[in-house]
């Protein structure tokens with residue numbers, strides 16, 4: 201049997217991270233979910249197929265890393281020394297960060313299919329797929345390709361503003377149409393954590409994500425405020441976020457969200473972090 205056919209068969213749970221529009225924090229949510237899962241001792245893969253602006257390498261401090269081709273397929277880049285956290289992104293393959301932006305639909309679709317089938321993840325507990333924003337042809341190809349691997353479902357990220365919520369409505373409809381289960385909705389950038397006193401203030405309206413989740417009868421996974429120190433932690437020392445994510449005020453919030461996702465996938469979540 202073709203060895204590449206078996207790559208996704210070695211993955212226990214597949215979770216897609218989707219958003220109706222760009223810049224709402226989809227990659228941030230994917231990164232934090234991955235870090236919380238790895239902290240639980242899970243083996244995690246993060247597949248960044250956001251071809252319009254792959255931001256996952258930067259979030260894991262892996263900008264400039266190279267992937268190499270082995271006889272079994274593409275070998276992912278590991279973000280931690282224990283090799284529990286594997287990352288694959290188009291960003292690792294592009295000569296120039298802006299190259300993929302000008303690709304036409306069929307080229308993007310072919311690239312995504314290749315990513316989904318050719319990465320030699322080894323055994324994984326979770327594969328998180330960071331998708332492009334919206335519901336484009338790329339999303340349809342992902343849904344079709346993944347169908348035989350029974351993805352556990354999608355985490356949908358929104359911000360509280362009405363414009364983002366109307367886009368997320370399309371995302372929820374899309375999941376229902378292509379029969380991808382919806383694990384729940386995350387409302388990101390909901391309130392602002394003051395860097396001086398850590399007080400959280402609401403700058404936009406809040407609760408829209410929760411209301412939308414209720415309207416579609418899906419779970420609300422949590423509300424995440426804007427924490428300006430997050431960027432500092434991500435950018436620190438060329439990317440030590442993998443080791444410092446527990447210092448963020450968002451860490452306990454994302455831990456709770458991860459617990460809900462893990463339980464929805466029928467898996468156990470330890471109350472204490474398993475890895476140091």
Ligand SMILES: Nc1ncnc2c1ncn2[C@@H]1O[C@H](COP(=O)(O)OP(=O)(O)OP(=O)(O)O)[C@@H](O)[C@H]1O
Nearest residue numbers: 222223224225226227228255333389425426427430
């Ligand atoms: N809760 C938050 N607090 C502070 N900064 C945040 C938060 N969420 C996201 N950001 C920042 O906002 C920017 C956009 O986030 P991110 O790249 O995760 O969005 P995205 O939805 O994946 O965007 P795109 O679709 O363009 O890739 C990043 O610089 C990220 O660090």
Ligand code: SF4
Nearest residue numbers: 394395396397398399
């Ligand atoms: S929340 Fe408090 S410390 Fe922060 S800016 Fe407002 S008044 Fe100042």
